[in-house]
Amino acid sequence: MTNDQPAPDGVLRLINGYWATGVLGTAATHSLFTHLEDGADTAAELAVRAEISERGAQTLLDGLVSVGLVEVDEGRYRNTAEASVYLVEGKPTCLSSFARLKLKHMGSLAALPDVARAGGPVTDPATEMADNPHWEDVVPAIMAQSGPAATIATEVLGLAEAGEISILDVGGGSGIYSAVWLEANPAARSTQLDWEPINAIARRLVAERGVADRFTCIDGDFHTTDFGTAKYDIALYSHIAHQEGPEDNIAVFARLRDALKPGGTLVICDYVVDDDRSGPAFPLIFALEMLLKSNQGGTWRRADYHDWLVKAGFEDVSFHSTPPATLVVAR
The missing domain is CATH 3.40.50.150 (Vaccinia Virus protein VP39)
Known part of the structure; x- marks a missing residue:
């Protein structure tokens, strides 16, 4: 790769864009944003409150930091302002249920090449x-x-x-x-x-x-x-x-x-x-x-x-x- 050649990071991030839907939908499924808002600020504490594995909690936190919805400081995690407004359960602006819904829809994208060829849905x-x-x-x-x-x-x-x-x-x-x-x-x-x-x-x-x-x-x-x-x-x-x-x-x-x-x-x-x-x-x-x-x-x-x-x-x-x-x- 020459000095003036762009890095592949952006393209790779888009190719793997379904990871963002996956981590967000899964975090919403286990109410991680709500638990973070309520003071659970480590992977161990989140695992206990969400009743998931500590490995799973840490992996989800890493993913949420990656997509910009969670911040970490000296091992302590917190919601970003955006996550606090739109992903904490009980708030009127909460979109967590929509994130869970979209997680179920991910498979439908596999039909998009055929749909683009046909110009519309290939099934009813x-x-x-x-x-x-x-x-x-x-x-x-x-x-x-x-x-x-x-x-x-x-x-x-x-x-x-x-x-x-x-x-x-x-x-x-x-x-x-x-x-x-x-x-x-x-x-x-x-x-x-x-x-x-x-x-x-x-x-x-x-x-x-x-x-x-x-x-x-x-x-x-x-x-x-x-x-x-x-x-x-x-x-x-x-x-x-x-x-x-x-x-x-x-x-x-x-x-x-x-x-x-x-x-x-x-x-x-x-x-x-x-x-x-x-x-x-x-x-x-x-x-x-x-x-x-x-x-x-x-x-x-x-x-x-x-x-x-x-x-x-x-x-x-x-x-x-x-x-x-x-x-x-x-x-």
Whole structure:
């Protein structure tokens, strides 16, 4: 290797990238971040509290130091600030359940060469069915991802001072947006449209936030269920557009435009890429998930959303960063 030749470290780290998913998912499975937060700062103490081998605890700690989630000083370990916020159980921002879920999904990547050749799933994406029991794991696991964006949207829309407003959340999943928005505005009411098993989960999760009395659900598929006409002040379409193709998104946006009262607002949250597809990094690589699991989805550009919304009848479109996602606000 010549002096001006780059070292292979970065490429090797990417080739072995599945190790990062493995160490994070396994550490989350054994609640290591929670035990670290509670003061267990050595491999021996973690092994006792997590009921795993000391060798296993030390290896996991080494891996977590490697990926930047744990720090070590004179043999004592502690969570980084990022791990403390996003991986400690019991915190509303905790993503540990999502890390455990992704550990189970690692095997699906082996099909990616065939999927890339075919341009879409090579087997039936059976997970996208209303009666799949995996929703009990998936819906709560991804809830924490949307909490920060929901809070930022509260400020962008001025919801706390909006008074008596009606909200329609299409494909609302866990109901996290409704929960955050109803907490911010005690005069607001929200309706979620989603499949019945998912709505059942949402009702439970929203009840835990103490706002269930102003939250109702419509069981159905948003592709075919009527949204109504001029019924809502705000409509939400969060993390659905990436599953749909351009024409389907335009059609849904037009139906949502009709469902809004005059002057109403459509809020879209999704992984949006720059117009030249140079970034941001997470939305760019998330497109692999859509290639694996959908026949027409992808991570769409800002220009795509603007074009689709104008075609659907909206006039004012703005973008607000909520990393790793983007809020699109249309009126």
